[in-house]
Amino acid sequence: MxxxxxxxxxxxxxxxxxxxxxxxxxxxxxxxxxxxxxxxxxxxxxxxxxxxxxxxxxxxxKGQDVREERKGPRVGAPDAAVQGFLKSAGLTSLDQAKIEKDPKKGEFYVALIERPGRxxxxxxxxxxxxxxxxxxxxxxxxxxxxxxxxxxxxxxxxxxxxxxxxxxxxxxxxxxxxxxxxxxxxxxxxxxxxxxxxxxxxxxxxxxxxxxxxAKVVLDADRRKDIILHDARDLAFAQGLELVEDEGLLEEVAGLVEWPVVLMGSFEEAFLAIPPEVIRATIRANQKCFVLRDPKTGGLANKFLLTSNLVAKDGGKTIVGGNERVVRARLSDAKFFWETDQKVRLEERLEKLKTIVFHEQIGTQYQRVERIAALARELAPIAGAEPAQAERAARLAKADLVTEMVGEFPELQGLMGRYYASIQKEPASVSAAIEDHYKPLGPSDRVPTDPVSVAVALADKIDTLVAFWVIDEKPTGSKDPYALRRAALGVIRLVLENNLRMTLGENFSLAISNLQDPQNPGEFVVHRSGSQTPPGQYPAVSGSHKSLRAAGDVAASVVPDLLSFFADRLKVYLRDQGARHDLIDAVFALEGQDDLLMIVRRVEALGRFLDTEDGKNLLAGFRRAANILRIEEKKDGRAYDAAPNRSLIQERGQPEEQVLLQVLEDASSQARDYVKREDFEGAMRALAALRPAVDTFFDKVTVNAEDSELRENRLRLLNALRDATRTVADFSRIEG
Amino acid sequence: MTSDEAHMNPARSFQGLILTLQSYWARQGCVILQPYDMEMGAGTFHPATTLRALGPRSWRAAYVQPSRRPKDGRYGENPNRLQHYYQFQVILKPNPPNIQDLYVKSLEAIGIDTSVHDIRFVEDDWESPTLGAWGLGWECWCDGMEVSQFTYFQQVAGFEVAPVAGELTYGLERLAMYLQGVESIYDLNFNGLEGDRKVTYGEIFKQAEQEYSRHNFEYADTEMLFRHFRDAEAACRKYLAEGEPKAGANDRRHLMAQPAYDQAIKASHIFNLLDARGVISVTERQSYILRVRELAKACGAAWLKTEGGGVALDPSNAAALQP
The missing domain is CATH 3.30.70 (Alpha-Beta Plaits)
Incomplete structure (x- = not known):
């Protein structure tokens, strides 16, 4: 074929x-x-x-021949119908059509269309x-x-x-x-x-x-990659060095050549005084070259590998020479940046952050740093950090944005801050936090554990989220230009993986109050740019002006909305961890759940409880009670949410309902105690004690009794059972 | 090349490099223009590129353009950075199908042997926010060094470029440093001679770099510059309005597109100076760029109503050329 x-x-x-x-x-x-x-x-x-x-x-x-029969109008149909049929079937007269008979419709035309395959x-x-x-x-x-x-x-x-x-x-x-x-x-x-x-x-x-x-073209990109990788490893090995592998760079380089020729160049050893990440970033970003590790020192070697597109007549001598020139010039720049950056202390750079707009409606990086520092101080005890250290680290965290090095290599933000902080003898935790406060950058990125890093990382993310919520720039659909989902996931992972106790709502409010205008307490600073200039006019030179919104209004609308965003992100996170989404819903349905760690503990306890026989049966009993209540409440057009009448049960009730009442009161109060002590397993165990009483109640007691007082009281009893389960979760959200 | 002419060798002489490129592109049918007599940030601002790129007429030109980047001044202390340097600019409109080959041959003409040098075309899309222009193309690498920019203009002054023009920009100093094997711009041999007759780039320009760095960063009169910016902007608008075809007149041509565009060039350079002086905040920066872009766009629109912009080719279409 x-x-x-x-x-x-x-x-x-x-x-x-x-x-x-x-x-x-x-x-x-x-x-x-x-x-x-x-x-x-x-x-x-x-x-x-x-x-x-x-x-x-x-x-x-060729394509398949097509044979198709097309039904037409009945014999003797009006001319318009016949003409339409002929046209659509590509016939010139009715002689080319067959006539078929149908017992119901009588005689009608059929066209046989044959199209040979093209x-x-x-x-x-x-x-x-x-x-x-x-x-x-x-x-x-x-x-x-x-x-x-x-x-x-x-x-x-x-x-x-x-x-x-x-x-x-x-x-x-x-x-x-x-x-x-x-x-x-x-x-x-x-x-x-x-x-x-x-x-x-x-x-x-x-x-x-x-x-x-x-003709010196390797067609297959994967083969070009293989050639580059193997030649690079071989060249490194021959010098007693190891290739620092880099899949992204390899893929790119394989797309820049039709005939890869790997060559080794070198640079002056003096450049090894520059941090290895900087050397690598310089050589990678500008020259698309690989760097090499020296197993003897564990650090980088003063060699690099370039991938040319030529089998040069001089064996590559000129190409290597040219590349070395450029690498040398780039590393000289980097070394110059590295040395000059060290002459200015990080705190002296803060002033310059005033000229960098973070977002035109949120303000400058300087203002942002001020807020993060204040929030980090508040969050420090939660993370177990020294408040002064958290504040210090937060204040320095963005200072490297105005260093020459980060200006040249934005991907080194944080890392350079850490280097410069160590050089100016900041405490190790402070230096580490400058690098790590950006983390985690995604579901698989490392979560910081040092308390100072955790406090600053939380403050950074919460401030960003709150600020964008205040100016109403939330992620929609696939659009999330400020990576706010990632920031929320970062908060979730920081809290859960470090087992931190934090009530989100309270801290959101705190972050919102930091956004207030210091000159006008209770008022909100929201910058509006002059971008909506009418056509033909020019925006004012002075750019932006302030408009104020009342802080209270903002907090009242932002906090619940942001909490529900977190609820969604937490669900996504827990689902990825394999938790049942209905159990998450069952816990979220309870009022005032904004302590991430407790939510997760509760979901976990609930999952384990429902795996036990007691749990399954209690759920069945709950459902039976809820069903009866739903039906009867609907029928009577009223709720039975008053407390059961104890004396009525004692005087005229059956022994089974007396037992249930007693057990319910005991179990609920125990469950509440356990929840107070955050022992969710204990709370569920307490509720499990209800099971025999509930089972017997349904066996022996007729809820819809003739006596209307008894009936009402039994419905109230079922309602009490429904309420008791709500101490741990909303059982009505549980599926299966 | 005879031995008497060794000093003309582009690998030994900065001016030899310029002359070789000029002579090469002259052979390809380019008109060899001289630098535009105004301060500008890049060769692209020269009307021979910006304005001539617009409209249906074919056009081939090559020229050296001194380029001023006030912020790049380093008081003569950085061996790789200057606030005044030379670009060699080629524009071919429409771009011929073999424009890449022509470019590679121009490198061969200045002594880059493609059997030992690694020439590469690496993605680099070009955009000039102040000119309302963009194009797709590459940075051209020689042994890992960027030696030229290669752009297929798609839009200039907010107008589609039709036919598309191919633009080549050679960074002359960098190229010459590689060819001459020197590590500092200031060590470049300018005239290719040796001994007492040798003139270096540093002898000609180092003092200027020091003086202009002082001027650009410390002393340029910002109040005056702000005023000049407004004046240039107003003048540009005025010439555009005065040059507009009069209502009811037979002649539908714009009469002052080029003087108006000069004022846009001037505004752009003044903005660069103010930027170097550090008196323009981040938010204001955007609005200044926008103001220059609006001027450039209006000048482009005016140019399209001139003979050079193609009006004479088909007068009945003049109205249709309006945006």
Missing amino acids: PDLFLELFSEEIPARMQRRAAEDLKKLVTDALVERGFLYEGAKAFATPRRLTLNVVGLPV PTEEVLAEIIPQIVKTFPWPKSMRWGAASREPGSLRWVRPLQSIVCTFGPETEEPVVVPVQIDGLAAGDVTYGHRFMAPGAIKVRRFDDYAPALER
Whole structure:
């Protein structure tokens, strides 16, 4: 069976887009084929910096013939109906239609439509231009003379040529007549830009891949990665060094070359005085080179590995020399930053944070630091930290944003602060907190455990969340530009993994009060920018002005809303940990649950309790009681929420209901005591004691008694049972 | 090249490098222009690029443009940074299909042998917020060093560029440092001669770097600059309004697009100076950039109503060219 071969040859495709583009090309072409009834045996796509290639094997020569009968109007139908039928069936006269009989409808016309399957290459010539014209590049462009006309072809960079062939293995394939905006598919491609730029005639994939290999192009990105990785390891090993592996860099570098040649360069040992993270960031970000570790020292070696795209005539000497020059210049800059940054103490940098706007409505980084420091001080006892240390760490936490080094390498924020703090002899906990207060950055990132780090990390995140809630910039759907979900998850993990007791609502209110205008206590500072300028006018030079909102109003609306956001994030977190979502709901349904650790303890205890026989039976008893109550309350149009009448039960009640009343009173008060002591297991055990009494009650006592007083009292008793369970959870939310 | 001409060798002489690039691009049919006689941050601001990129006319030009980046001054103490440096700018509109090859050959012309040097095109999309312009392209690497910017203009002054222009910008000092193998800009051999007749880049420019750094960071009269910014902005608006075709007139051309654009260039440079003086806050910065962009956009719109902007090609379409 024939194969399709397609190559789209262009100018250099950004490395980060290549892999996705190859996958998109495969999916779009094969989907379009399948949609038209053309099944295939297999497909594989490839990308290099200059080409997207697709090989689809085992396609039919042509599509399937279609035979279809189409029912028409009855014989003798009005002319308009007949003409419509003829047109839709592609017939010229009724002589071409059959007449069929139906016992109910009588005689009617039937058209027999036969469509021979279309040749595959014809269909391909239709599909491929469509796909190329609408290809989902993240960014695309127009080019050349054709771009004079509107609607000209867009591609990620200029598309130079197309190879598209179709045919069986045994025969000479044909060039599929693909035409895209003046670009016609052919059977010629080109090799490596410098080492083998000549034309290569292509018949099919089987001769294409080896021909490219001869023309110094490794088609498969994974193979290029393998080559780079192995050569890099070998070169490192030969020098007694180890490669510092970096998957992201490897993927990128493999997208920058068609023929990878790994070469080793070196830099002056003096640069090793710079922190290794800085060396790595410099060499990685600017030069896309790998760094090496020296197993003898455990630190970095003064060597790096570059991946060139050339088998150079001089063995790479010039290339290494050029790269070393650039690395040296970059490291000199880094060393200069490292040394000059140390001349200014972190606290002296705070003033500069006044010029950095964090968010135009929330204010500057300086204001933010002030708030975080105040909050960290308050949170310190919760985390077990010294308040003064937490405040100190929070105050210095953002100071490195205005260092030269972080200006150059934003990804080193926090880490540089830690280095500079250690150098100026801050306590170890303070230095560590400067780096770690950003953590955890996601579900798998490390959670800090040092109390000072924990306090500052919590303060940082809570301040951010509260501030964005106050200006009403909450995440919606897939949009979360300020990573607020991540911040909330960070708070959750910090609290739970460190077993911290913290009431969220109270601390949110505290954070909100920090946002108040110090000049006008009780008023809120919310900056509004002058961006809504009417057309034709210019925004005022002075930029922004303050508008005030009453703090009380804000707290009243923000705190409950933010708590419910946390409830959702906690559910997501617990669900990921394997907890049952209905048990989480059952606990959240109780009033005033804003202590994360207690919520989780309760959910855990509830889960264990419901796994026991007692738990299952109590749940069954609860449900029976709740059902009866629901039905009867609905029937009578009233609630039976008054306390049971004790004397009535003692005078006229059955012994089983006397027992239940007694047990209920005992169990509820015990359960409440246990909850007060935060012993949820104990509370559930106390409730479990209800089980025999509940079971017997339902066995022996008729709730809907003739005597209406007795009936009412029994319904009140069931209500008391329902209430008793609410000391630990809302059982009505439990499923299964 | 004979031995008498060794001092013209682009690998030995800064001016030799410029002359070689000029002669190479002249052979490709470019008009070789001289620098624009105004202070600007990059060669892209030259009307030969910004304005000529707009409209349907074909255009090929190459020129050196002194570029002023007041904030990059280092008092002559940093071997890699200058507040005044040279860009070599090429614009080809529409871009020919072989523009990448032409670029690679220009590197060969200045002595970069592609059998020993590693030339790469690494994604780098270009955007100029002040010009309302963007394009896709690459930074061009030679042995890991960025030696040029390569951009396919998609939009300039807020207008689609049709046909698309290809823009090449060579950082001349950096390129020359690599070719000459020196570690400091100031050590570049400017005229390619040796001995007493040798003139270095430092001899010509080091004093200027020191003086202008002082000026840019410490002494530039900010009150005057704020006033000049407003004046340039007002002048630009005035020339644009006065140059507009009069209602009912037969001639639908704009008559003063270029003088107006000069004022936009001026406003942009004054903004850069104020920025270097540190008197523009973060929030104000955005609004200044926006103000310059509005000028650039209005000038682009005016240019499209001129002959150079294509009006004479099809006068009946002049109205349709309005945004």
